[in-house]
Amino acid sequence: MNFRKLIILILVAVIGVGSYVALNQVNPPELESSRIYDQPRLIEPFLLQGSDGAEVTNTALEGQWTLLFTGYTFCPDICPTTMAQLKARWADISSASDFPVQVWMISVDPKRDDVDRIRMYVDFFGEGFYGVRAEHPELYPFVRNIGLMYSVPDENETNYLVNHSSAIILVDPNGHQQAIFRPSHELGEIATVNPNHLVRDFQKIARYLEHTNSY
Numbered sequence: 001m002n003f004r005k006l007i008i009l010i011l012v013a014v015i016g017v018g019s020y021v022a023l024n025q026v027n028p029p030e031l032e033s034s035r036i037y038d039q040p041r042l043i044e045p046f047l048l049q050g051s052d053g054a055e056v057t058n059t060a061l062e063g064q065w066t067l068l069f070t071g072y073t074f075c076p077d078i079c080p081t082t083m084a085q086l087k088a089r090w091a092d093i094s095s096a097s098d099f100p101v102q103v104w105m106i107s108v109d110p111k112r113d114d115v116d117r118i119r120m121y122v123d124f125f126g127e128g129f130y131g132v133r134a135e136h137p138e139l140y141p142f143v144r145n146i147g148l149m150y151s152v153p154d155e156n157e158t159n160y161l162v163n164h165s166s167a168i169i170l171v172d173p174n175g176h177q178q179a180i181f182r183p184s185h186e187l188g189e190i191a192t193v194n195p196n197h198l199v200r201d202f203q204k205i206a207r208y209l210e211h212t213n214s215y
Helices: 003-024 078-088 090-094 115-123 136-145 195-212
Strands: 034-041 048-050 065-071 101-107 129-133 168-171 177-181
Touching: 034 195, 048 136, 065 078, 078 090, 078 101, 078 129, 078 195, 090 195, 101 115, 101 136, 115 129, 168 195, 177 195
Parallel strands: 065 101, 101 129
Antiparallel strands: 034 177, 048 129, 065 168, 168 177
């Protein structure tokens, strides 16, 4: 084989490898109101109480996609609106992946939200909705770790509102934070995550991450 033929064969091989990589490379999707984190974010060990009375730890996040958001049963606007919007689009959300999907409402009002009250609240929305709670010493570090926040009312207050994040965090089947769905801020409207944006973005994110990761 002469030198010229050898060079041609090398070039063909390089082009072939390059074409294979290009065809099989999956680029991050274009999203409407959410963001995929540059790297998966670990969730520090936690111990919460579920709306079914069970102890809830990190392992409860594994094997499913989980949508985490902060709320409380006395919330007059953001929480019931978010829950109702997710319920209305549940068929599309739950069918976006072969993995199960679950919504966690993290109660940020442990003084008034006991297990029974949270259970009645989430059960109203049906299958796929789950409530978790804890006292502030365990709750606050968990909420802060996932990048959300809430306010703690004065100890003597009885009729109060709790300020809290309205974003939704997406946790993958490995139990790692992968994305955040941001709320929309429109004049005269409650700042909640747009359910149509969430559905379309979640479908894209699930396809992308399931293709590029081993779950």
